[in-house]
Amino acid sequence: MKAALIVFPGSNCDRDARDALTHACGEPPHVVWHTETDIPDPVDLIVIPGGFTHGDYLRPGAMAARAPVMRALIARAHAGTPVLGICNGFQILTECGLLPGALMRNASLRFVAHDVHLRVERADTVFTRRYRAGALIRLPVAHMDGNYFADDETLARLEGEGRVAFRYAAGSDCTPGPINPNGSARDIAGIYDEHLKVLGLMPHPERACERLTGGTDGRHLFDSLVDSLA
Amino acid sequence: MRAIVEVRLKEGVLDPQGKAIESALSSLGFAGVGTVRQGKLIEIELDESDPDAARAAARRMADQLLANPVIETYSVELDGE
Numbered sequence: 001m002k003a004a005l006i007v008f009p010g011s012n013c014d015r016d017a018r019d020a021l022t023h024a025c026g027e028p029p030h031v032v033w034h035t036e037t038d039i040p041d042p043v044d045l046i047v048i049p050g051g052f053t054h055g056d057y058l059r060p061g062a063m064a065a066r067a068p069v070m071r072a073l074i075a076r077a078h079a080g081t082p083v084l085g086i087c088n089g090f091q092i093l094t095e096c097g098l099l100p101g102a103l104m105r106n107a108s109l110r111f112v113a114h115d116v117h118l119r120v121e122r123a124d125t126v127f128t129r130r131y132r133a134g135a136l137i138r139l140p141v142a143h144m145d146g147n148y149f150a151d152d153e154t155l156a157r158l159e160g161e162g163r164v165a166f167r168y169a170a171g172s173d174c175t176p177g178p179i180n181p182n183g184s185a186r187d188i189a190g191i192y193d194e195h196l197k198v199l200g201l202m203p204h205p206e207r208a209c210e211r212l213t214g215g216t217d218g219r220h221l222f223d224s225l226v227d228s229l230a
Numbered sequence: 231m232r233a234i235v236e237v238r239l240k241e242g243v244l245d246p247q248g249k250a251i252e253s254a255l256s257s258l259g260f261a262g263v264g265t266v267r268q269g270k271l272i273e274i275e276l277d278e279s280d281p282d283a284a285r286a287a288a289r290r291m292a293d294q295l296l297a298n299p300v301i302e303t304y305s306v307e308l309d310g311e
Contacts, residue, residue: 059298066295095298102300107246149243149301183244 001230003029003045006073008064013050013086013206020206021047024222025230034067044229045082046073048089050142050204060103060145061091070096082126082229083198087143090190090200099193099200100158101150106143107183113142115214116181116203117171118189121164125196126228128165130220136169137217139203141181146202148184148191155185165190165199231276232309233288237297238269272296273309281308 003021007014014031022028029047030040039046054063064070070092077083077098085093093099106112115138123133131137150158158164166189168180180187182202190201205218239245245267252266274291278284288306297304 058296062295062298094300100300102298104244104301105246107244109246109250147244147246151300183246 001025001044001226002027002040002042003047003225004032004039004043005029005047005049006032006034006039006069007049008034008051008053008067010053010055011049011051011088013088013204016204016206016209017047017049017086020209020218020222023209024219024226032069034064034069036069037072039069039072039076043076043081045084045225046076048073048083048085048092049206050087050089053088053092056145059091059095061088061093061095064088064092065095074098077193077198080195080197082225084127084225085198085200086204086206087141087146087202090202091145093198093200098198099191100154101148101185101191103145103202104147104149105145106147106181111142111144112146112181113140114181115140116189117169117179118166118203119169121167122162125165125192125199125224127199127221127224129227130224136171137220138171138215139205139208139218140214141203143182143202146182146184148182148188148202150185158188158191159186161194163192163194163196164188165192166201166203231278231281231284233274233276233284234307234309235272235274235288235292235296235304236269236307237272237292237302237304239267240301240303243301284308 120131168187205221208215208218248267255263292304
């Protein structure tokens with residue numbers, strides 16, 4: 001599987017994402033700078049890593065969503081190439097309109113950085129086939145603006161179409177605060193687009209790929225993609 | 231000509247920052263403080279002398295970047311109006 005990793009000024013999880021992709025794919029991803037107007041073709045997957053692109057000015061992801069490379073990314077997504085946005089990548093995907101809703105300031109007004117438990121809502125997508133539906137997994141979060149908001153009609157549509165990917169859930173340990181770390185609607189941690197090919201999530205699977213650095217529950221997401229797309 | 235774009239959170243959208251300001255005002259001893267909502271004000275110098283054109287340009291900027299229609303509304307004024 002060949003992936004493309006999009007990097008913006010202020011991306012800061014791109015190396016972890018590159019390592020996770022290299023490990024899963026057996027080869028490193030193309031790294032594409034935000035000023036590029038093309039993304040190498042073909043690629044099987046496009047990843048937008050976490051970070052604080054453009055300093056989160058105006059709104060998190062607002063500037064990055066309008067970068068030159070995004071036109072190519074949106075065209076590829078519409079043509080069916082899977083897209084994964086992690087943390088700030090999720091914010092960018094909502095800002096550019098590939099995913100509905102918005103990510104607002106955490107209800108606590110605090111930056112949250114700890115592990116959370118998530119429920120895998122479905123295990124039949126290209127991103128999750130290595131998980132079990134309903135499984136509880138543990139991934140780290142690290143964000144200031146992860147409070148997912150959408151109007152009631154959009155939330156109902158997401159639920160009805162099975163487009164909630166991950167939900168914050170009670171686990172046995174590790175969560176020092178409330179189960180939902182940011183106040184997101186319906187405990188949503190990640191959502192899909194209508195074709196289940198675009199996934200945005202606030203937690204960091206790329207930071208949970210090695211036992212040494214806090215667990216391996218994130219690795220299955222990348223392995224799922226390799227299974228599905230290689 | 232200067233355009234002033236005011237961006238506000240839509241009604242019904244939770245505003246934790248406004249809430250924090252509200253409670254800080256109360257703890258400073260200001261009595262009778264009701265709901266506080268926080269927004270943004272963006273001033274744009276425009277190379278444009280026609281007010282209608284300036285207003286239209288500022289609206290396009292707000293639609294494309296300055297406001298997120300999922301959570302925000304905006305209004306445009308011209309300086310000196």
